[in-house]
Amino acid sequence: MRQKIVPAWLVLFLLLAALTGCGGGSGTGAEGGQGGQEQVEITWLVVSNPYKQAWYENTVKTFEAEHPHIKVKLMTLTQTDVPQKLPTMVASNTMPDVWSANWGGGFATWKGMYLLMDLTPYIEKDPQAVEGIDPRLLDVYKIEGKIYGVPMLHYGFFLFYNKDLFDKEGIPYPTTDWDDQSWTWDRFVEVAKQLTKDTGKSSDKQFGFYYDLQNHTRVWQWGGDFFKEEDYVKGEVSEPAVLTNPRNLEALQFNADMIFEHKISPSQGELDAVSQLGDPFMTGKVAMVLKGGWGFQNFTQGVKFRWGVAAVPYAEGRQVPNYVDPWNIYKNSKHPDEAWEFVKFLIDSNGAAKEFAENSGATPVHSELLDRWYEQMAKVTEMTPEQLKQVNEGSLKYGREDAGHLIREFSPVSNMIKQTMDGVYNGNKTVQQALEEIDKNLRNLKSGK
Numbered sequence: 001m002r003q004k005i006v007p008a009w010l011v012l013f014l015l016l017a018a019l020t021g022c023g024g025g026s027g028t029g030a031e032g033g034q035g036g037q038e039q040v041e042i043t044w045l046v047v048s049n050p051y052k053q054a055w056y057e058n059t060v061k062t063f064e065a066e067h068p069h070i071k072v073k074l075m076t077l078t079q080t081d082v083p084q085k086l087p088t089m090v091a092s093n094t095m096p097d098v099w100s101a102n103w104g105g106g107f108a109t110w111k112g113m114y115l116l117m118d119l120t121p122y123i124e125k126d127p128q129a130v131e132g133i134d135p136r137l138l139d140v141y142k143i144e145g146k147i148y149g150v151p152m153l154h155y156g157f158f159l160f161y162n163k164d165l166f167d168k169e170g171i172p173y174p175t176t177d178w179d180d181q182s183w184t185w186d187r188f189v190e191v192a193k194q195l196t197k198d199t200g201k202s203s204d205k206q207f208g209f210y211y212d213l214q215n216h217t218r219v220w221q222w223g224g225d226f227f228k229e230e231d232y233v234k235g236e237v238s239e240p241a242v243l244t245n246p247r248n249l250e251a252l253q254f255n256a257d258m259i260f261e262h263k264i265s266p267s268q269g270e271l272d273a274v275s276q277l278g279d280p281f282m283t284g285k286v287a288m289v290l291k292g293g294w295g296f297q298n299f300t301q302g303v304k305f306r307w308g309v310a311a312v313p314y315a316e317g318r319q320v321p322n323y324v325d326p327w328n329i330y331k332n333s334k335h336p337d338e339a340w341e342f343v344k345f346l347i348d349s350n351g352a353a354k355e356f357a358e359n360s361g362a363t364p365v366h367s368e369l370l371d372r373w374y375e376q377m378a379k380v381t382e383m384t385p386e387q388l389k390q391v392n393e394g395s396l397k398y399g400r401e402d403a404g405h406l407i408r409e410f411s412p413v414s415n416m417i418k419q420t421m422d423g424v425y426n427g428n429k430t431v432q433q434a435l436e437e438i439d440k441n442l443r444n445l446k447s448g449k
Contacts, residue, residue, distance in 0.1 A: 041335075046075070060072045067338075083411070098327060108235040141324075148326075157323075162284065164305045165195055176388075179314075180311070180314065188209075209287065210288075221318050233406075237413070310391065353369065358376075
C-alpha cells in the first residue's frame, strides 16, 4: 500500500495556521466561532407538534445567541416516521446528535442498538446540570450504574373526570388520595353507573367511563403483569407470565364486565366510532377516563367543560404506568461536548425547561418548576395546588416506567395484544381465550416464528 507524501508547502501552511490560532485574541475564530472556538453544527431531532413549534425555534435561537460557536440544525419528523427513519440515518451517518429515544421505538430499542451515549461522565463533571430533578426520574434510564438519558418531562397516570357531569348528578368528586382504600373498583363502578345515560339514541348516549390505556398495562392496576420483572431490566421478553399470574385474568375480566355486565364503558366498536369525532372524553359524552398525564395538556387546550383529576381506584398490588421522556445524545456524535451543552440548556430550569413547562402544560421534572405547575394547573382545574401535588405524588409512588420504554421492539408485541383483546371488547371471545392466544403469540415472537 503506497504512503501519501504531504507536500512541504502544506506543512508550512498548517504550521502558520496553528501559530496564528494560538494568538489568544478575543475576536471571531477562523471558522466563525468566538474567542478562537471552532464553529460546529449539531442536529436536534424533534417530533412535529404545532403547540411546541414556537418553543423549538425559540430554543434554538436563544441557545445559538448564548453559544455563537454552536449552530443547531432543527430536524422535524412525525412520531410515526422516527422508528422508520432512524435506522436509515444510522446507516447513512446522518443521525441527529440530540433527540429523545422514546419517540418511536422506545428507549430500550435504541439502547439495544448501541445508539445512546453514556452521560455519566458529563453528569459527574457537571452535577449542577441535573440539580433539582427528582432522583426517582433521573434513575429511570440508569442501566448498570450508567445514565443514558436525562428526563425532560414526566407524565403520570390519572383518573380525569368531567366536573359538570358530576355536579349535575350531585356526586362528590373522587379522591386525590391514592391511599384511600375506600375508593375501590366496586365503588368506581357504582359512580360510573350513575353517570351512564342511555336514551336509546346513539347520539345521546353518555358513558360513565372509558380506558385510554394499553391492555398489558391495565393488568398492573390489579397487581398483574404479562412479563417478568427481569424482562424490564434486560429489555427483552423471556418466559411470559400471561397465564401464570392470576391477577391478569381478574383484571381483564373486570374490564370486560364494565362493558357487557355493568354497561358503563363503550365496546371497542362504539369507542372506535366515537373516537372519529376526536378524544371521547373531550366530546363531553364520557364522564371519566383513565389516561396518561398528557391529559393535562390536551384538556387545558381543548375542552368546554370543567374537569378535574383523581387517584386511580385502589386494588391490592396496584401499579400504574409512568412515562418519563429523556433527552439523549447519539453515541457516535462528532460533537459530544457541544451536544451536552445543548442538553444542559434544554433541562435548565431557568431557561428552556422553564419555557417548555409554561407553554406546553407538560409535567416538569424540576422541583422548582413543579411547584409553579401545581399553581398553574390549580387555576385550570379549580383544585388546590395541594390536591394536585397529592395526586401527582401518588402516581409516582405507585408508578413504574411504561413497558414500551423498557422492552426492546415492543411495538409489535403491543399491537398483537391489542388486536387480540379487541375481540374480547367486541364480544367475540372470552378473556381466557384471549390470554391463551396472547401467551402463544408471545412465545412465537420470542422464538421468531
